[in-house]
Amino acid sequence: MCGIAGIWSLAGLGDPGTVKRSLADMAATIAHRGPDGQGVWTDGQVGLAHARLAVIDVSDAGAQPMADTDGTVHLSYNGEIYNFRELRAELTKLGHRFRTASDTEVIIEGYKRWGTDVLARLRGMFALALWDSRARKLLLARDRLGQKPLYYREGDGVLLFASEIKAILAWPGIERIPDMAAIGQFLTFQYVPTPLTAFDGVRMLPPATALIIDVEGTSEMTRYWSLPHPETARKRPLADLEEELRQRFDDAVKVRLVSDVPVGAFLSGGIDSASVVASMAAASARPVKTFTIGFDDAAFDERDYARLVAERYGTEHHEMVVRPDAVDILPKLVWHYGQPFADSSAVPTYYLSQFTREHVTVALNGDGGDEAFLGYPRYVGAQLGSRIDMIPAGLRRGLGALGRRMPGETSNVRLLRYFRRFLSVAGGSDVDRYGDWITFFSEQQKDDLYAGAFREQLECPGLAGFDRWFAGTTPAAARAAWADIHSYLPDDLLVKVDVATMAHGLEARSPFLDHELMEFAASIPAAQKMKLWRTKALLKSAMVDRLPAALLNRPKMGFGVPIDRWLRNELRDMCYDTLLSSTARDRGIFRPEAVGKLLDDHNSGQHANQYRIWALLCLELWFLIWIDPPSSPRVPNPHVR
Helix, strand or coil: CCEEEEEEECCCCCCHHHHHHHHHHHHHHCHHHCCCCEEEEECCCEEEEEECCCCCCCCHHHCCCEECCCCCEEEEEEEEECCHHHHHHHHHHCCCCCCCCCHHHHHHHHHHHHHHHHHHHCCEEEEEEEEECCCCEEEEEECCCCCCCCEEEEECCEEEEECCHHHHHCCCCCCCCECHHHHHHHHHHCCCCCCCCCECCEEECCCCEEEEEECCCCEEEEECCCCCCHHHCCCCCHHHHHHHHHHHHHHHHHHCCCCCCCEEEECCCCHHHHHHHHHHHHHCCCCCEEEEEEECCHHHCCHHHHHHHHHHHCCEEEEEEECCCHHHHHHHHHHHHCCCCCCCCHHHHHHHHHHHHCCCCEEECCCCHHHHHCCCHHHHHHHHHHHHCCCCHHHHHHHHHHHHHCCCCCCCCHHHHHHHHHHHCCCCCHHHHHHHHHCCCCHHHHHHHECHHHHCCCCCCCCCCHHHHCCCCCCHHHHHHHHHHHCHHHHHHHHHHHHHHHCCCCEEECHHHCHHHHHHHHCCCHHHHCECCECCHHHHHHCCCCCCHHHHCCCCCCCCCCHHHHHHCCCHHHHHHHHCCHHHHHHCCECHHHHHHHHHHHHCCCCCCHHHHHHHHHHHHHHHHHHCCCCCCCCCCCCCC
16 A cells, blocks of 8 residues: 545535546655555545555555445555455455455445444554445544554645645645644654644644544544553563563564565664564564665664574575765655654665665564563653652752753763753653653743744643643553653654655554554553663563574664764754755744854754754755745755755
8 A cells, every 4th residue: 555645525526627637646746655556536525546555466456546346435545454354254254245355445345334343443554535425424544553644634615635745735726834833843842743734724633533524514533442541551470471472472473474565674783673573584484584774883883783683583684884965865854754854763764765675565663662662761761750759859959950960961971861861850740851851942942942923923832731641650651651652653753664664665564563462562560561770671571582682681772873973064064054044044933043052052062952953954944845935845955055
């Protein structure tokens, strides 16, 4: 599958020829993600478009949009349903007949049998648009964890929807207006949180959500699934948990091997992707195809650890050393992502996806392992921070002031940086401590940066609403992971991977995000998933016989790039020229002297501002590519003046 787009109108769509051409234009904006063709269908009130990446039933019979035999239900859908064969067998016994071998037709027939309840039966990742001409209802829905995106724009009796924002913007007459509240949120998190987007009037459908619109224009948005709350977790014998974890994980991997095209796996030096490869090797009759990228900078190179796993399981291993041209790649990424997105790991993910697609069409990955089994250092910080709450408030405030004055912000010693960060927020709440790990511009830093006109538009703090994720009495680590699962995971990590992979026509599958495995993980108390400062303790013990000890015992390493060095070297001139240009100044968003100080302090080594500068650079390039041009957005010359 690849991408969907479409329109629904209360008053009707107008001239059929014009509508079809416009729908084709919407599909064409995502056609770079769909090398196997595109299709359009309309009936006068609703139109569907599809850009296809053929993975299941690669014949023409699997093309979309697809209809049932009597033409009453039409579907355009992006994703994969891993239990489609089981559902097909069940529906066949109930009298349904199938013309194709595709999972698309299973969704159609499942809807005809169970209505919208079919969503709860689907095991997989999906964004779908289904038109029921008998009931005159349009159904839009997204998978449980948010692996596949779905954007929409509603106004004047017309609803536009698509897998990419750029498809919505391709509809005639749509203005590209920035949503400044969303920009403020982006500066906090380095991504725009759901349901906002950076474009005024365009929204993202939340995960596990269905939106139904009827012939009278009445809309209803419902959540069809929720992950069990950490409060429901119960302690069980460790040996039982390890055995059940292995069984459930192997099942999640096995169902994701179903494909009519070549399948491989991303393999980093981390536990999550290594666990996926180990399970794939046990389930596969042939050597697993694995893909790793490395860098000349040893601090960002994990190839040695990836090789340990590749050699152990005899994989068909592929490596590539990446020497990114940051000046060239950054504008391309800004174009592909469609809205401000400053997670720098998008760079290696983009290169890895490009490299992998040369060999396979589907790649499994380790996304979700950290959130499900407590793998981030910030979970240790959250847990230790909750212990410090027993210290009197005055002393905690003093520790916080001491931490903020400590040296070490730019230190290469990870433990020193973590200790400084831990102390600096000792006087805050659980949300404050969590926020210090996940935010890039604090409220004070944003206030110092904003120009007056922009500041007046923004009243909502970045962490507003996070209190609801931290409610309850479960350990702070569990509540931090709960917050990540509902924010950072769907809005950052999954967006990053979906865009980077689909930009190259590669489908990414994530066994750790299997909803049945996630439900199992949610049933395990934090104290059994993480032991003191040992993150992912349960997963590590469950995989001890499958993975090399050197890999199990190494500190966690993010999938990053040396942007600190880039910003001081090859991107230095681009940063000054772009962020302090007359065009950027005239926007009136930031005070030029504050931006200049960020740049100067970073280049002098006085402060580590690389992530904040990267975010500002991504944002300004987004304005240049998506907001400023009077015509269709194109990747600009990176040497902006």
